[in-house]
Amino acid sequence: xxxxxxxxxxxxxxxxxxxxxxxxxxxxxxxxxxxxxxxxxxxxxxxxxxxxxxxxxxxxxxxxxxxxxxxxxxxxxxxxxxxxxxxxxxxxxxxxxxxxxxxxxxxxxxxxxxxxxxxxxxxxxxxxxxxxxxxxxxxxxxxxxxxxxxxxxxxxxxxxxxxxxxxxxxxxxxxxxxxxxxxxxxxxxxxxxxxxxxxxxxxxxxxxxxxxxxxxxxxxxxxxxxxxxxxxxxxxxxxxxxxxxxxxxxxxxxxxxxxxxxxxxxxxxxxxxxxxxxxxxxxxxx
Amino acid sequence: xxxxxxxxxxxxxxxxxxxxxxxxxxxxxxxxxxxxxxxxxxxxxxxxxxxxxxxxxxxxxxxxxxxxxxxxxxxxxxxxxxxxxxxxxxxxxxxxxxxxxxxxxxxxxxxxxxxxxxxxxxxxxxxxxxxxxxxxxxxxxxxxxxxxxxxxxxxxxxxxxxxxxxxxxxxxxxxxxxxxxxxxxxxxxxxxxxxxxxxxxxxxxxxxxxxxxxxxxxxxxxxxxxxxxxxxxxxxxxxxxxxxxxxxxxxxxxxxxxxxxxxxxxxxxxxxxxxxxxxxxxxxxxxxxxxx
Amino acid sequence: xxxxxxxxxxxxxxxxxxxxxxxxxxxxxxxxxxxxxxxxxxxxxxxxxxxxxxxxxxxxxxxxxxxxxxxxxxxxxxxxxxxxxxxxxxxxxxxxxxxxxxxxxxxxxxxxxxxxxxxxxxxxxxxxxxxxxxxxxxxxxxxxxxxxxxxxxxxxxxxxxxxxxxxxxxxxxxxxxxxxxxxxxxxxxxxxxxxxxxxxxxxxxxxxxxxxxxxxxxxxxxxxxxxxxxxxxxxxxxxxxxxxxxxxxxxxxxxxxxxxxxxxxxxxxxxxxxxxxxxxxxxxxxxxxxxxxxxxxxxxxxxxxxxxxxxxxxxxxxxxxxxxxxxxxxxxxxxxxxxxxxxxxxxxxxxxxxxxxxxxxxxxxxxxxxxxxxx
Numbered sequence: 042x043x044x045x046x047x048x049x050x051x052x053x054x055x056x057x058x059x060x061x062x063x064x065x066x067x068x069x070x071x072x073x074x075x076x077x078x079x080x081x082x083x084x085x086x087x088x089x090x091x092x093x094x095x096x097x098x099x100x101x102x103x104x105x106x107x108x109x110x111x112x113x114x115x116x117x118x119x120x121x122x123x124x125x126x127x128x129x130x131x132x133x134x135x136x137x138x139x140x141x142x143x144x145x146x147x148x149x150x151x152x153x154x155x156x157x158x159x160x161x162x163x164x165x166x167x168x169x170x171x172x173x174x175x176x177x178x179x180x181x182x183x184x185x186x187x188x189x190x191x192x193x194x195x196x197x198x199x200x201x202x203x204x205x206x207x208x209x210x211x212x213x214x215x216x217x218x219x220x221x222x223x224x225x226x227x228x229x230x231x232x233x234x235x236x237x238x239x240x241x242x243x244x245x246x247x248x249x250x251x252x253x254x255x256x257x258x259x260x261x262x263x264x265x266x267x268x269x270x271x272x273x274x275x276x277x278x279x280x281x282x283x284x285x286x287x288x289x290x291x292x293x294x295x296x297x298x299x300x301x302x303x304x305x306x307x308x309x310x311x312x313x314x315x316x317x318x319x320x321x322x323x324x325x326x327x
Numbered sequence: 328x329x330x331x332x333x334x335x336x337x338x339x340x341x342x343x344x345x346x347x348x349x350x351x352x353x354x355x356x357x358x359x360x361x362x363x364x365x366x367x368x369x370x371x372x373x374x375x376x377x378x379x380x381x382x383x384x385x386x387x388x389x390x391x392x393x394x395x396x397x398x399x400x401x402x403x404x405x406x407x408x409x410x411x412x413x414x415x416x417x418x419x420x421x422x423x424x425x426x427x428x429x430x431x432x433x434x435x436x437x438x439x440x441x442x443x444x445x446x447x448x449x450x451x452x453x454x455x456x457x458x459x460x461x462x463x464x465x466x467x468x469x470x471x472x473x474x475x476x477x478x479x480x481x482x483x484x485x486x487x488x489x490x491x492x493x494x495x496x497x498x499x500x501x502x503x504x505x506x507x508x509x510x511x512x513x514x515x516x517x518x519x520x521x522x523x524x525x526x527x528x529x530x531x532x533x534x535x536x537x538x539x540x541x542x543x544x545x546x547x548x549x550x551x552x553x554x555x556x557x558x559x560x561x562x563x564x565x566x567x568x569x570x571x572x573x574x575x576x577x578x579x580x581x582x583x584x585x586x587x588x589x590x591x592x593x594x595x596x597x598x599x600x601x602x603x604x605x606x607x608x609x610x611x612x613x614x615x616x617x618x619x
Numbered sequence: 620x621x622x623x624x625x626x627x628x629x630x631x632x633x634x635x636x637x638x639x640x641x642x643x644x645x646x647x648x649x650x651x652x653x654x655x656x657x658x659x660x661x662x663x664x665x666x667x668x669x670x671x672x673x674x675x676x677x678x679x680x681x682x683x684x685x686x687x688x689x690x691x692x693x694x695x696x697x698x699x700x701x702x703x704x705x706x707x708x709x710x711x712x713x714x715x716x717x718x719x720x721x722x723x724x725x726x727x728x729x730x731x732x733x734x735x736x737x738x739x740x741x742x743x744x745x746x747x748x749x750x751x752x753x754x755x756x757x758x759x760x761x762x763x764x765x766x767x768x769x770x771x772x773x774x775x776x777x778x779x780x781x782x783x784x785x786x787x788x789x790x791x792x793x794x795x796x797x798x799x800x801x802x803x804x805x806x807x808x809x810x811x812x813x814x815x816x817x818x819x820x821x822x823x824x825x826x827x828x829x830x831x832x833x834x835x836x837x838x839x840x841x842x843x844x845x846x847x848x849x850x851x852x853x854x855x856x857x858x859x860x861x862x863x864x865x866x867x868x869x870x871x872x873x874x875x876x877x878x879x880x881x882x883x884x885x886x887x888x889x890x891x892x893x894x895x896x897x898x899x900x901x902x903x904x905x906x907x908x909x910x911x912x913x914x915x916x917x918x919x920x921x922x923x924x925x926x927x928x929x930x931x932x933x934x935x936x937x938x939x940x941x942x943x944x945x946x947x948x949x950x951x952x953x954x955x956x957x958x959x960x961x962x963x964x965x966x967x968x969x970x971x972x973x974x975x976x977x978x979x980x981x982x983x984x985x986x987x988x989x990x991x992x993x994x
Contacts, residue, residue, distance in 0.1 A: 048711040123600070126607065138600060140596075141600045141603075144596040148593045159790075159791055161794070240700070242728040242732075246725075258423065294435050296427075300427025304411075437658070437660075441660075442658050444883055538825040539856055542849070583829035584830075584832060584833050
């Protein structure tokens with residue numbers, strides 16, 4: 042029944058794309074959280090990627106791969122500027138500084154002629170798809186698994202568990218933190234670019250504080266024990282509003298209640314097993 | 328025009344300060360960014376609205392709303408944050424739990440109260456403006472500026488001039504040691520929640536009186552500004568909340584009046600980022616910034 | 620438990636037989652995407668009320684194509700992604716031949732291309748931004764765009780009040796109020812009215828004292844405002860508190876055309892001028908009947924969103940009847956030809972699928988908490 046399959050794909054296309062894109066966003070959050078840091082600027086990085094890529098595609102017609110690259114580099118630069126002063130401080134400061142970044146960016150988008158103000162940018166061609174979205178997600182997951190099993194991964198875990206001790210053992214804390222934030226910004230930018238190229242319309246309100254909070258909740262719900270965990274969290278929280286659609290007014294209540302209950306009863310997230318241990322147990326002598 | 332703009336800025340700044348007071352107190356003593364804080368503001372406004380609609384005087388409705396919000400804050404903290412404190416969960420877990428609770432509470436309020444914008448009955452308070460040498464002020468505006476000053480003074484005395492304050496500061500510095508030294512940590516946590524929630528509730532009533540725009544989401548809007556104020560003032564610092572609130576309020580107003588209203592909202596956040604680059608501990612932060 | 624399951628099975632069996640015997644009775648279901656939850660749900664709910672009221676009447680009069688008409692509602696919660704999912708659900712899952720909504724222009728910019736891709740007509744009842752119908756040949760709207768209403772209001776103010784210089788305020792973080800401003804700017808230039816200053820605000824702002832203090836010092840003849848109810852009421856209150864004289868009127872876009880404005884701004888709202896495709900005290904019989912029926916069913920006054928939705932459902936029902944089948948392509952062709960005389964006045968579509976007739980536009984002014992025709 043090809044028509045049935047076609048209809049099914051059509052009906053759930055936005056959802057399937059959102060799952061992959063939110064998975065990428067959750068991973069971008071994971072990189073920062075894995076070092077015991079907190080960024081609330083993931084939505085801002087995502088918006089940066091979305092706008093940069095949409096403008097390059099619509100105004101210049103640049104090739105898609107180049108567009109994606111630019112959508113990763115610009116947020117990376119912003120991450121350097123915001124991260125450098127704050128990463129020496131406690132996690133709260135990075136969180137609040139990144140909120141500031143998001144607001145300043147929103148005001149820029151609203152007032153710039155180039156970005157179309159509140160009307161946003163519409164008519165972005167559908168260049169993204171299953172391959173680019175799930176390809177990116179797969180590549181990012183594989184890369185993170187390799188990192189988690191390597192020396193870097195052990196250093197990251199050490200930092201998260203006891204930053205002072207890790208520093209004393211020679212882990213270059215600021216360099217690790219900044220690198221993590223930059224990688225995170227790149228992933229969020231990529232997710233933003235892919236999203237812009239599958240929804241055809243973007244506007245400043247898509248990348249506000251609420252979006253930042255959702256991205257954080259993906260990662261925290263899943264937990265940060267392994268790179269798979271935040272992706273699982275993203276999948277659950279993306280599907281939840283769809284499954285709970287019939288609950289109408291009470292959807293927010295249920296969604297919020299689930300977050301609260303999971304955190305109180307499973308404060309370390311849903312998936313608590315650690316990548317490093319899996320790596321160790323499966324390593325074969327050679 | 329300048330005189331009027333300065334008054335406008337003073338009022339806006341006092342509102343920011345009032346809002347940030349409880350927020351910064353919660354962080355300063357309990358060490359938590361409690362995102363449900365804005366919700367108490369909304370609820371305070373609604374409780375006072377319902378009370379006045381039933382003929383209660385605003386002077387009774389205001390303390391009633393503040394007390395009720397304080398009580399709600401105590402319950403929320405006891406249900407959500409105390410278990411995490413006991414389990415010594417990571418710092419981020421408490422932020423996350425308040426995030427979920429915020430979503431839950433706003434959704435409930437939205438379903439129960441609808442998102443229509445409402446106002447206090449006009450008979451509640453004389454809303455007309457008085458002309459003072461070409462500057463127009465209302466009674467509510469005087470009330471807002473006055474209570475911001477008075478509450479800061481009261482809180483400073485509580486924290487620095489009273490025995491209770493010593494316990495609170497001890498709790499903020501080293502919760503475990505404080506408990507060993509005979510500080511009743513549980514009671515103090517409840518007290519701080521009570522005061523903070525009460526401040527938010529009272530602030531909500533005053534904002535409702537001043538702007539006549541009562542909505543379930545009104546507290547959420549204030550939260551982002553609240554972040555900017557407490558960072559600029561120094562996390563957990565009470566004087567800082569007042570000074571930073573006034574600075575941001577005045578600068579926003581002057582920017583809108585003399586530069587461009589479109590960049591008004593960027594002022595607070597630009598100051599926030601600047602603070603982090605130049606003096607991360609904020610205007611009044613004395614202690615070297617705490618590490619995570 | 621067992622008995623209940625049995626009863627259920629029996630009931631569904633009966634339903635199957637019934638459906639088989641009376642296939643013609645299977646309702647013709649069209650889709651609707653509106654904001655039914657979240658902070659902007661008052662618009663979606665007013666629209667849903669309007670649809671449901673008209674739906675009752677359509678079905679009482681025999682429905683369409685020999686079957687009752689039904690509406691499958693999906694909630695967008697004002698969220699673009701959710702609106703997209705809803706549209707895909709309606710098109711791919713429920714296979715509706717036509718979609719009503721979505722509520723906001725922003726949502727239409729996201730959802731419209733999907734409907735066009737699948738060749739399903741989509742009819743916005745509240746999407747007034749520029750460029751909505753340019754999305755594609757299946758996108759219709761029944762709401763008069765601001766570009767048709769605002770020039771009428773401003774021209775009337777110029778002619779009757781002698782307005783020569785104005786200050787402009789608009790919400791710059793919302794597509795609706797921003798696009799309303801674009802229209803105002805163009806109309807002011809065309810009418811040769813001088814703009815002394817242009818001030819912006821955020822849709823969730825409550826403090827407008829800085830902008831209005833500046834405007835007061837410039838002595839405009841009127842203040843032209845593109846805002847939704849919340850900010851609009853706040854501006855009116857602040858204007859009064861700052862002592863800007865009542866003779867300096869606020870001239871609003873469609874956002875201020877709401878019965879909520881005076882409930883919040885009270886006497887500060889008096890004198891506000893807006894142009895409207897509809898208003899509650901329009902004396903014609905069709906409108907009076909609508910208002911009375913709406914009040915009876917929902918126990919509150921209808922607003923223009925409800926009125927537009929009410930008319931739209933009749934227009935759509937007519938198109939389905941004319942099409943002779945629940946076929947998207949045929950309904951689209953029929954829609955273009957529908958002529959309807961509803962509560963908003965005579966209605967038909969332009970070849971570009973916008974409302975053709977602007978004769979229904981009235982300029983109304985607020986007096987004592989009620990809108991009335993401005994004379």
